Amino acid sequence: MDNKLFATRVQPAVPSRLAGLFPVMNYPDAIKFTAGAPAESLFPADAMAQAYADAMAAEGNHTFQYHTVQGPVELRERLAQRAMDKMQIDHVTADNVMLTAGGQQGIDLVAKALLNKGDGIVVEAPTYVGALSSFDTYEPTYYEVELEDDGLNTDQLEATLKQHPEIKLLYTVADFHNPGGVTMSLAERQKVVELANQYNLIILEDTPYRELRYTGQSLPSIKHFDTEGRVIFLSSFSKILMPTLRTGWLVADKAVIQQLYKLKEAADLEVPNITAQAINHYLADNSLDEHIARLNKEYKVRMQAMIDACRKYLPAGVSATKPEGGFFTWVTVNSAINTTDLLYNEATPNQHIAYVPSKNFYAYKDHTNGMRLNFTGLTPTEIDTGMKRLGTLLTQAEQII
Ligand SMILES: Cc1ncc(COP(=O)(O)O)c(C=O)c1O
Incomplete structure (x- = not known):
C-alpha cells in the first residue's frame, strides 16, 4: 500500500x-x-470465576446482549462510593463515574476530547509510555516538566504555563509514578489545582497504582482539591484485580463525561456487560480492600x-x-x-x-x-x-x- x-x-x-x-x-x-x-x-482467580458465573446466572442470555455505553448503574454506584471513601473526592454519584476499556482508553478518550492537532499538553519527564502513544495520535505539542522526588516541578510548570497560556491539558501520575516511582506531595497537589484554575487547564490524574501503598500515609487525590470541575480522576482494575478485565473508571463532571460517551460510542459502542457485571458481583461478595x-x-x-x-x-x-x-x-x-x-x-x-x-x-x-x-x-x-x-x-x- x-x-x-x-x-x-x-x-x-x-x-x-x-x-x-x-x-x-x-x-x-x-x-x-x-x-x-x-x-x-x-x-483472585477463583473469586473472579465465581463472579462471572453469578453474573451469568443472574441475567441468563440477556447477559450477552448489547446493553449501554454507561454500563451497570450498580457498579458505577459502588465506584462513586469508593471515590468518596478512598480518593477523598466529594459528592460523587453514578453519573460522575464512567467505565472505560482499561485506564488506557480513559487516557485516549480524554486526549481525543481535548486535543486538536498542535494543541499544548504538559507531561511529566519521564512519563507513562502508553499515555504518550495515545497522545501522539492527536498530534499535540508536548511541553515537558521535570519529575522530582515529590512529584512534578511546579515552578517549572508555572513558568511553562505563563509562557504558553494556550496549553489545555496536564497529564500526571501522582501516586507511585510509572516510571518514576515517586509520589506527588500534598503541597504540589494543591498547587497544580491552583495553576489549573489560573491558567484554564484540565488535569488528567492517572492513578492505577494509588491503592498499592506499602509504607507511609495515603494522600488525598488531586481531584480532592478540585473546585471548578477541572480534574479528571482516572483509575483501573488492572493492577489491583487483573489486567484482562480491561476495565478502568474515571470520575469527572457530568458535562465532561457526556462528551467522553460520544467518543466511547464511536470507538466501541459500550462497556462489555459480562465483565462489568462480574466486577459488580466480585465487589458485592468479596472485600476488595x-x-x-x-x-x-x-x-x-x-x-x-x-x-x-x-x-x-x-x-x-x-x-x-x-x-x-x-x-x-x-x-x-x-x-x-x-x-x-x-x-x-x-x-x-x-x-x-x-x-x-x-x-x-x-x-x-x-x-x-x-x-x-x-x-x-x-x-x-x-x-x-x-x-x-x-x-x-x-x-x-x-x-x-
Ligand atoms: C500510569 C498508567 N496508566 C495507565 C495504564 C493502563 O493500564 P490499563 O489500561 O491496563 O488500566 C498503565 C499500565 O501500565 C499505567 O502504568
Missing part, C-alpha cells in the same frame, strides 16, 4: 512507542525488571528487597528513587552512559538482565541515562541477584566512560 494513504498519526516509518519495550531473553538465568504486570500468583491488603503485604517485601539492593549494589554516583508503593524504581546513571545501548550490548547478552531504558518515557525520546526497574514481578532473591548483576554492569560501564 502507498504510505501516503495513511494518516500522519500512523506513518509507517514511525515505530510504535510500545513495540520492543521488553527485549526477548531466553537464558535460563534471565532476570527481567521490565514488566509493568501484576504478579499472576496473586490474582482485603484483597488489596494481601497484595500490599507481598509487594512490600519485594519493594524493600529492591530498596536494599539499590543501596547494596549500585555504584556511587548512580541514584535510585525510593518508592512507597506501586511497581517501579527509577535509576539515573552518568549522563555519558546510554542505557539503550547498554541494554542491548551488555545487560541482556552478558548479564542476562533487562530493564526498560529511559528514552521510551520521554515525549522527545531525548533522555538516555535512566532506566525503569520493576520489582513486583520478581521474588526478593531474584531482585537481589539481578541487582547485583546490574551493579557489576554499571561499575564496568562507569570505568569505560
Whole structure:
C-alpha cells in the first residue's frame, strides 16, 4: 500500500512507542525488571470465576446482549462510593463515574476530547509510555516538566504555563509514578489545582497504582482539591484485580463525561456487560480492600528487597528513587552512559538482565541515562541477584566512560 494513504498519526516509518519495550531473553538465568504486570500468583482467580458465573446466572442470555455505553448503574454506584471513601473526592454519584476499556482508553478518550492537532499538553519527564502513544495520535505539542522526588516541578510548570497560556491539558501520575516511582506531595497537589484554575487547564490524574501503598500515609487525590470541575480522576482494575478485565473508571463532571460517551460510542459502542457485571458481583461478595491488603503485604517485601539492593549494589554516583508503593524504581546513571545501548550490548547478552531504558518515557525520546526497574514481578532473591548483576554492569560501564 502507498504510505501516503495513511494518516500522519500512523506513518509507517514511525515505530510504535510500545513495540520492543521488553527485549526477548531466553537464558535460563534471565532476570527481567521490565514488566509493568501484576504478579499472576496473586490474582483472585477463583473469586473472579465465581463472579462471572453469578453474573451469568443472574441475567441468563440477556447477559450477552448489547446493553449501554454507561454500563451497570450498580457498579458505577459502588465506584462513586469508593471515590468518596478512598480518593477523598466529594459528592460523587453514578453519573460522575464512567467505565472505560482499561485506564488506557480513559487516557485516549480524554486526549481525543481535548486535543486538536498542535494543541499544548504538559507531561511529566519521564512519563507513562502508553499515555504518550495515545497522545501522539492527536498530534499535540508536548511541553515537558521535570519529575522530582515529590512529584512534578511546579515552578517549572508555572513558568511553562505563563509562557504558553494556550496549553489545555496536564497529564500526571501522582501516586507511585510509572516510571518514576515517586509520589506527588500534598503541597504540589494543591498547587497544580491552583495553576489549573489560573491558567484554564484540565488535569488528567492517572492513578492505577494509588491503592498499592506499602509504607507511609495515603494522600488525598488531586481531584480532592478540585473546585471548578477541572480534574479528571482516572483509575483501573488492572493492577489491583487483573489486567484482562480491561476495565478502568474515571470520575469527572457530568458535562465532561457526556462528551467522553460520544467518543466511547464511536470507538466501541459500550462497556462489555459480562465483565462489568462480574466486577459488580466480585465487589458485592468479596472485600476488595482485603484483597488489596494481601497484595500490599507481598509487594512490600519485594519493594524493600529492591530498596536494599539499590543501596547494596549500585555504584556511587548512580541514584535510585525510593518508592512507597506501586511497581517501579527509577535509576539515573552518568549522563555519558546510554542505557539503550547498554541494554542491548551488555545487560541482556552478558548479564542476562533487562530493564526498560529511559528514552521510551520521554515525549522527545531525548533522555538516555535512566532506566525503569520493576520489582513486583520478581521474588526478593531474584531482585537481589539481578541487582547485583546490574551493579557489576554499571561499575564496568562507569570505568569505560
Ligand atoms: C500510569 C498508567 N496508566 C495507565 C495504564 C493502563 O493500564 P490499563 O489500561 O491496563 O488500566 C498503565 C499500565 O501500565 C499505567 O502504568
